[in-house]
Amino acid sequence: MRGAGVQGHRGSWIIRACSAWLVLAWLWPCVAHAEDAPPDAALAGFDHSSWTLERGAPADIWDMFQGRDRALWLGTGSGLYRFDGQRFMRTAPPPGQAFPSNNLTVLKDDGAGGVWAGTYDAGVFHLHGQTLQRYGPEQGLPPGIAFSMARDGQGRWWVANGDSLRWFDGQRWRAPQAGQGFAAGEAYWVLCDAGGVLWVATADRLLYLPRAGQRFLDAGVPLTRYATLAQAPDGTVWVADRRRGLWPVADRAGLLPEDARQRRALPQLRLQRFAFQRDGSLWGSVLGGGGIVRLRWERTGALPRIERFDVGQGLPSTYASPVLEDLEGDVWVGTNLGLSRFRRHLIHRLAWPGRDAPDTLMTLPGQQVRAYGETGTVWPLDRARLAALGQGQRPMPAQDAAAVWRWQGGRIVRSPHPATVAAAPSDAGPGEVSALIQSAQAVWVCATAGGVLRNAGSGWVRETRLPDRRCSTLQVDARGALLVGYPDGGVAVLADDAQGAATVSQAGVGPITGLYRDQALTLVAGEEGLALADATGGYARVRGLREDLLLGISGIVRQGEGDLWLYGIRGLVRVSPDDLRRSAATGLPLDRARAFDAIDGLPGVALQANAVPTLALGQDGLLWMASNQGLAWLDVNAIARNRVAPQVRLGEVVSGQGRQPLIDGLVLPKRTRELELDYSAASLARPDRVRYRVRLEGVDAHWREMGELAQVRYANLQPGRYRFEVMAANEDGVWSVPVQAGFAIRPAWTQTGLFRVAMLVLLALAIAAVIVLRSRALAARWRARLEERHGERERIARDLHDTLLQGMQGLVLRLHAANQRLPPTEPVRHEVEHALELAESTLREGRERVVGLRGEDTRIELGARLAAVGKRLADGPAPSLRLLIEGQPRALPTCVAEEAFLIGREALTNALRHAEAKAIEVEIGYGREALHLRVRDDGLGMPADAQARSAHFGLRGMRERASRIGGTLQVWSAPRMGTEIALSVPAARAYAVARTRWWQRLRRASQEDA
Known part of the structure; x- marks a missing residue:
């Protein structure tokens, strides 16, 4: 690998590269393998994933760190990259600027969201957002390869530049003063330990600067060039030297004595770069192209167990360099042909010596787990047996008298005394069986020929309370009730003291593969999914995080009063009862379920069509699985929940005008109707299980569940302001804080x-x-x-x-x-x-x-017209006629003026001709609410029977006229008391059209037209 042992050279890049490789060929001898390395040293307890050049990974990864955004930042020979667990994104310099070099040899997090980067003979630079600062000879930094950078306890940045050591004062890079005890000149590695001590590996010795100290001290440790340093979790500082190997130099108490260093030294192990995991194990890249090694000390003072991993086991390249443990406990290794990740297995396959490996599980009363194989030997499964197997001891069969019933060789056999209690298939026995379950009281089997049989110690008895047909699975709950599943999707529950026949209900999940019941809930699993029994006796489907996650579950157990474990053809799932109930009630996917698969160490898939359940939980907390690749186990008490929430990063917005970054304050052009919004979340552990929720304020009333989809599309958007929010959850359902950005759509002039x-x-x-x-x-x-x-x-x-x-x-x-x-x-x-x-x-x-x-002429005011009529009708001694006008006379529509006049004339005629009145009064009121016309006299009046005859005195005609113009007519009269006739017409109908509302005029005109 370039840059591991090359002095700074001037000249062309090709000359420097060739010189580097020549020096490397001379300096990097092949690693001498440790003698105590086990025969199988391929990191069997870890899952390995790699990203090669074909998957988009950059080549020549020289350094890396995990940033505040949870992503990996990679310093490579081709530039600065960011990796969020799925995509590699090259980081470009700010517009109009350039990095001093794309060949980056050192990369450090500045702690504030920025990056310090050292280059191959082109100085260093600092990038923070859109601000780029370059440092070279003009800023006090001599030419040379940047090998290492570190920040000391006082916050100062130091760089080991091969030929020099420099520290940064905020403006320039300065060399240690002559009186500070640094006279070596050359420096190849710097490390600031947890106590704030700065360690410097020079060309021939190890120096250190105490916290708040002013002078470097000699540690008394001889070195050769290009040595590297790292600190273990217990505070011990280790050095890897190309000639002297690996050894500790100091702990929290101070420098180690020479004899202590020698006792723990590994002189044959030559490492280029190394780092410690939080559990104390050491990971290192082997010098000279030997892949990587993992060192694990099982006890203090003992030699470590060394495991190797190289190209033969899947490493992208035999030349590895930086090693890093991320926040989630995974180990990352950079090579010159890609990136590798090592994730510790949570599930372990049972390593069984010999050919008699058990493959079938049984759970006995008291959560005792047993297993047996083809030979029929019953083996207990617990922590003691695992420890014995780990030490190479032969396992011992079960020694207790606990009865284990099993189907073997066409016979149902009971152990440990099969000769005395064996049931051969016969007319009275079950014959071939498809399911078998046992409790403390009895054993039940599903006969292939049909029906359920029970044996409580006195022979087989057919269970007549159940249908006489073939079933597919059996289970017994804590109260002794028997649960029976059928291939047609039916489920029957038979209590031990039930009198009548059991009822078969359809669960709607296809052929039944698994059953579970306790006092709180009942679960039914089938080939097509999982269902939860409700209070009405029916079943509600449960939705998984993926559509296939809950298919073919053949094992269900509960961890005390807590979570349930489900084992099916898509792996192992842990889920809480509350999450199951919520999904069944709402139809939404499980929110906090955790799935385990091959990456977690799960071998194969759960056995299907098995006579007994494929999952068993022991009282010691070991969960056992029966897969098509053998038995496996998981310590349910040792699972650490991943509490590191993914860091959401907004991507681009895609519209009809192309792509642009989705930043706060973005203004989109006119007539933007459809948008596609991209986003991502950095989760290095399980990026494939990151789930998203999005919400667009102004469109979405609630959060939208997007699952694993990292983009969302909106259509029919209107101009205005919007705010887009995204949050993400990791594989354990830990949600991040929402990330948001506001944008606006500019309206067109028509909008x-x-x-x-x-x-x-x-x-x-x-x-x-x-x-x-x-x-x-x-x-x-x-x-x-x-x-x-x-x-x-x-x-x-x-x-x-x-x-x-x-x-x-x-x-x-x-x-x-x-x-x-x-x-x-x-x-x-x-x-x-x-x-x-x-x-x-x-x-x-x-x-x-x-x-x-x-x-008459309707243009003449109504009162004047009626007065003229009164004068014309008077004959001989005429009664006095008095005209009263209230309000300002107003123009009346033709129809209203005509009908009102005719009504008034008819009333005047009656008063003058028939009433023998001495005085007649005509009153016209132009009110705001209505037009009033009253004609009253003091004449003979009308008897009541005369008023009842509507034809008398023209009353019918007057009423018809009043109705025609929307008015009302009232008559008051009594013998010798005179008569009063009153017409009232609402203002909306009485006055001219200009004084009414348009809809009233239109309605009236339509009525009149009709």
Whole structure:
């Protein structure tokens, strides 16, 4: 690897690279393998994942750290990269600037979200956001390869630059003063330990600067060039030297004596870079291309167990360099051909010596776990047996007398005394079985031929309370109730003391594969999913984080009163009862379920169509699984919940105008209707299990569950301001704090409020214009009809005048002439004169009717018209006529003026002709709410029966006229008390059209038109 032992050279990059490789070929001897390395030293307890060049990883990874954003930052030979667990993203310098070099040899977190980077012979630089600061000879930093950087206890940054050691004062890089005890000149590694002591590896010795000290001290440890340093969790500082190997130099108490160093030294182990894991194990990259090693000290003072991992086991390259443990406990190794991750297995496959490996589990009363294989030997499974196996001891069969029933070789056999209690298939026995379960009282089996049989020690008895058909799985709860699952998806529950036949209910999860029941809940698993029994006796489906997560579960156990464990064809799942109930009640996916798979060490998948459950939990906290690859175990008490929430990072917004970063305050162009918003979350442990929730304020009323989808699309967006929020959860359901960004969509001129107001105004004007035009059309039509009616009335009046009235007038004249020829003393003359008076009266009334048919001028005020009528109708001594006007006279519509006048005239005529009144009063009120017309007299009045006859005195006609104009007519009268007739018309109908609202005018015009 370049840069491990090369002095700074001037000249072309090719010359420097060739020189580096030549020096490396001379300096990097092959590693001498430790003699105590085990035969199988391939890190069997870890899952290995790698990202090679084909998967987008950069080459030549020289240094790395985990930033505040939870992502890995990689310093490589081709630039600065960020890795969030799924994608490698190259970091570019700020616009208009450039890094001094893309060949980065040192990378450090500045603790404030920025990056310090050292280059291959081009100085160092500091990047924070969009601010880039470059440091070279002009800033006091001599040329050379940056091997290491560290910040001391006083906050000062130091850089080991090969030929020099420098510290940063905030502006320039300065060399230690002559009186500070640093005269070596060369420096290849710097380390600040947990106590604030600064350690410096020079070309030939180890120096250290105490915290708040002013002078470097010699540790008395000889070194060669390119030595590296690291500190263990117990505070011990270790050095890896290319010639002398690996050894400790100091602990928390101070420098170690020479004999103590020698006792713990590993002189044959030559490491280039190394780091300690939190459990105290050491990980290092082997010098000269030997892959990586892991050292684990099982006890103090003993030699470590050394495990190796190289290209043959899957490492991207045999040349490895930086080693890092992240916040979640995973170990990362950078190579010159990609990146590797090592994750400790939580689930361990049972390593069994010999051929008699057990593959079937049984749980006995008291949570005693047993296992057996093809030979039928029953083995106890507990921590003691695991410890014995780990020490290479042969396992011992079960020695107790606990009965274990098993199906073996076509027979149901009971151990440990199969010879004395063996049940052979027969007419009385079960024959072939598909499921078997035992409790403290009995053993039950599902006979392949059909039905459930029970053996409580006195032989097989068919369970007649259950259907006589084949079942697929059996389970017994803590109260002794038997649960039976059937291939058609049916489930039956049979209490031990039940009298009648059990009822079979459909769970809706396909053929039943697993059952569980306790006092709090009942679970039914099938080939198509998982269901939870509800209070009504039905079943509600439970949704997994993935659609296939809960398929084919064949083992269900509960950890005390806490979580449940489910084992199926997609792995092992831990879930809380509350989470199950919530999912069943709402239909939402499980929120805090934890899945375990091959990355966690799970071998194969759960056995299917097994006669007994595939999951067993021992009282010692070991959870046992029966897979198609053998038995495996998990210590449920040793699982640490990952409390490191993913760090969400907003990506880009994609619209019709292209891609742009999603930053707070972003303004999108006009007519943006659809958006696609990208986001990501750095979770190095299980990036494939990161789940997201998003919410767009202004669109989403609640958080939207996105699952593993890292983008969301919105359509039909309107101009305005929006705020986009994202939060993410890790594999243990720990949610991050929401990350948000506000953006706005600029409105087009047709989407502005002013445009909307203008459109509303235009619409109102259009509606008003339509109303006006319609009103004018209706008014013109009404006038035409009124003129037609008036013309018809004039024709009738003319005809009556020219025929009937003229004829009667001639007849009256002839009778008058004849009467003049009669002697004055003739008795008949008096009768003729009386008849002539009646005829002339009738003639006058006829003329009045004709005048009425011709109509009056409606432009004359109503009161004046009625007064004229009163004068015209008066004959002889006329009663006094008084006209009262209240309010300002107002113009009346033609129809209202005409009908009101006719009603008033009819009332006046009745008062003058029939009432024998001495005084008549006409009152007209132009009120705000209504038009009032009252005609009252002091005449004879009308009896009650006369008022009841609606045809009397023209009352029916007056009422009809009043109704036609939307008014009401009231009559008050009593014998010898006079009469009052009152007309009331609402203002909306009584006054001119200009005084009414447009919808009232339109409605009235429509009614009149009808």
